[in-house]
Amino acid sequence: MLLNPRQQEAVRAITGPVLVLAGAGSGKTRVITEKIAHLITRCGYPAKHIAAVTFTNKAAKEMKERVGQTLGREYTRGLTVSTFHTLGLTIIKKEVTQLNMKAGFSLFDDQDSLALLNALTEPELDGDKELLKRLQHKIGQWKNAMLLPDQALAQAQTDDDKLFAEFYRRYQQNMRACNALDFDDLILLPTLLLRTNEAVRQRWQQKFQYLLVDEYQDTNTSQYELVRLLVGDQANFTVVGDDDQSIYSWRGAQPQNLALLQRDFPQLQVIKLEQNYRSHGRILKAANILIENNPHVFEKKLFSEMEYGVPLRVIYGRNEEHEAERVVAEIVRRRFLERTPYSQFALLYRGNHQARIFEKALIANRIPYRMTGGQSFFARAEIKDMMAYLRLLVNPTDDTAFIRIINCPKRGIGPNTVERIGELAHELHTGLLEAANHQALKTRLGAREFQSVQYFCQLIQRCARRCDHQPEAASALFDLLKTIGYEEWLYETSPSVSAAEMRWKNINELMRWVSDMLKGDAEHEPLSLADTVAKLCLRDMMSRQEEAEQGDQVQLMTLHASKGLEFPHVFMVGMEEGLLPHQSSIDENMVEEERRLAYVGITRAQQSLTFTMAKERRQYGDTLRPEPSRFLFELPQDDLEWEEQTIATEAQQEQTRLSGIALLRKAMED
Numbered sequence: 001m002l003l004n005p006r007q008q009e010a011v012r013a014i015t016g017p018v019l020v021l022a023g024a025g026s027g028k029t030r031v032i033t034e035k036i037a038h039l040i041t042r043c044g045y046p047a048k049h050i051a052a053v054t055f056t057n058k059a060a061k062e063m064k065e066r067v068g069q070t071l072g073r074e075y076t077r078g079l080t081v082s083t084f085h086t087l088g089l090t091i092i093k094k095e096v097t098q099l100n101m102k103a104g105f106s107l108f109d110d111q112d113s114l115a116l117l118n119a120l121t122e123p124e125l126d127g128d129k130e131l132l133k134r135l136q137h138k139i140g141q142w143k144n145a146m147l148l149p150d151q152a153l154a155q156a157q158t159d160d161d162k163l164f165a166e167f168y169r170r171y172q173q174n175m176r177a178c179n180a181l182d183f184d185d186l187i188l189l190p191t192l193l194l195r196t197n198e199a200v201r202q203r204w205q206q207k208f209q210y211l212l213v214d215e216y217q218d219t220n221t222s223q224y225e226l227v228r229l230l231v232g233d234q235a236n237f238t239v240v241g242d243d244d245q246s247i248y249s250w251r252g253a254q255p256q257n258l259a260l261l262q263r264d265f266p267q268l269q270v271i272k273l274e275q276n277y278r279s280h281g282r283i284l285k286a287a288n289i290l291i292e293n294n295p296h297v298f299e300k301k302l303f304s305e306m307e308y309g310v311p312l313r314v315i316y317g318r319n320e321e322h323e324a325e326r327v328v329a330e331i332v333r334r335r336f337l338e339r340t341p342y343s344q345f346a347l348l349y350r351g352n353h354q355a356r357i358f359e360k361a362l363i364a365n366r367i368p369y370r371m372t373g374g375q376s377f378f379a380r381a382e383i384k385d386m387m388a389y390l391r392l393l394v395n396p397t398d399d400t401a402f403i404r405i406i407n408c409p410k411r412g413i414g415p416n417t418v419e420r421i422g423e424l425a426h427e428l429h430t431g432l433l434e435a436a437n438h439q440a441l442k443t444r445l446g447a448r449e450f451q452s453v454q455y456f457c458q459l460i461q462r463c464a465r466r467c468d469h470q471p472e473a474a475s476a477l478f479d480l481l482k483t484i485g486y487e488e489w490l491y492e493t494s495p496s497v498s499a500a501e502m503r504w505k506n507i508n509e510l511m512r513w514v515s516d517m518l519k520g521d522a523e524h525e526p527l528s529l530a531d532t533v534a535k536l537c538l539r540d541m542m543s544r545q546e547e548a549e550q551g552d553q554v555q556l557m558t559l560h561a562s563k564g565l566e567f568p569h570v571f572m573v574g575m576e577e578g579l580l581p582h583q584s585s586i587d588e589n590m591v592e593e594e595r596r597l598a599y600v601g602i603t604r605a606q607q608s609l610t611f612t613m614a615k616e617r618r619q620y621g622d623t624l625r626p627e628p629s630r631f632l633f634e635l636p637q638d639d640l641e642w643e644e645q646t647i648a649t650e651a652q653q654e655q656t657r658l659s660g661i662a663l664l665r666k667a668m669e670d
């Protein structure tokens, strides 16, 4: 595959800042991978001085593989291809002392930080979930905008804002005390450090002499700042993006960052790509016409030399179950009549909660599928338990982890005991584990409780000591698992034997990862337990989306997660007012972002695109009769085939119901 002249121009522009601004499927990501290869082979950049930043772990992995295939692995050794957050973590780990942190810090996920906020806002918020979520979101916004608690307080207008800023201050203080970081800290901390510390800044500018960023439209203020600080005055970097695909403003992404670039780097070279290599003509046309309904800062054109293709379709189900059945029936039909592999189909939806019903229909028909996102491995209770043990082992001040496992498996330590420990910790200004281990506790607890607590502390300390000695770490962990009787406990507390087996299998999978990372292999250095845990926590936060091998499986994911990917056949399901656009966006007048989301979905499709909806949908016990999404009416109607909504068609639909399809499949298989 040859690059077109514009793409070549973008690849060859290696001095100064370059922005590639272009619509979906125009080969922006392609430019990034080709450019990395070009920098290494033609321009003499050692791979270790190049960093490429992408949006998901999956994209990072694919990018590294692609470059590796083009050049051979020996050339890409040391190349940094990662997400913004992983890059942040890398910097933090190297600069722990500069940041006044202790090694072995914990990474808090959303649940951990919510639990901490809950504790810190008693009695004011009184455990109000809604308010706590709002507070958490607000703190995230402040961090993404690089505002520290004092600045947040200074800017606060209303009393509510002031109260939230005060909670933010308490939260940061406590995170510090626990030696813990949250997701947003992974960007905020390195950015602040680079900004204030010249030596550190120079070190990292020296390390990353060329920087590339994919999906640039979704960077927020602190990420942009990180880019600016890393590239320095040399400003040798390439960013690629599409303002029409900006779908993360709720996380502080600023499409204006595209315009800011021009202001901050007057010498910026802007290259536009206009040929789409992904989608059939009709799909591209539909996408272009839809997005014209949004205001535009940048003019972009896109053409395709691919065939015009089949019309886009809109199909209905009587209700949500029927919608799912129809989608599955369609997939089975095409699998067996046209021999289309399952892996060529993708089901895209607005929210993860929509997936369950499709999963059910797929399982009922024994169709293999793969879900990206959704309930992640790391969200499972047993994995959270085990991770809490690991976290406490490497970071004795991780109080959230302590609280999770002090009585798990049950060892007769109740909330009262924990409260006593908490009081002592408060008096002594220590973490909970240290307080639990303090002799002063003896007079405050009953003899039995005191003994249980002592036993727990000794268990953790003994294991932590053994883990310090690298070669012994893995077996120390296995011993710990045995001593606490976790497996037996799973069998006692799970609703069924098969559930317990499943949970125990998950624990074993986690333990296998841990011991593999501790050991290292030909490509990866052995890691310390602290580094292993940090890595796992980060993977946790980014969700374990992408680990398993790709098989012949139908792909299920949210529209957000589909960014950057492409599939021959796409179903956009739940195309209804209230779902897409989402009700909250309709209420808040944020429909433009939803339209961009629809644009992202449509432009994933290469050959066929089907929209589906339910005529009736149950929601919180009510039955709704949703309207078709407004976006369907904005598409070019000549290219859209609406299924007739007559009784006769419903009868026809019945014929293609799954029973018939199952017979058909059987006939084909025989």
Ligand SMILES: Nc1ncnc2c1ncn2[C@@H]1O[C@H](COP(=O)(O)OP(=O)(O)OP(=O)(O)O)[C@@H](O)[C@H]1O
Pocket (backbone or CB within 6 Å): 001, 002, 003, 004, 007, 022, 023, 024, 025, 026, 027, 028, 029, 030, 031, 242, 245, 276, 277, 278, 563, 564, 565, 566, 603
């Ligand atoms: N010059 C080219 N010739 C042929 N195919 C190309 C060319 N450039 C890119 N492609 C192919 O077009 C498809 C889209 O490319 P790519 O994913 O890089 O687009 P993109 O602009 O990053 O899209 P998105 O905005 O959705 O992230 C890929 O299958 C890619 O291999």
Ligand SMILES: [Mg+2]
Pocket (backbone or CB within 6 Å): 028, 029, 030, 214, 564
């Ligand atoms: Mg891309």
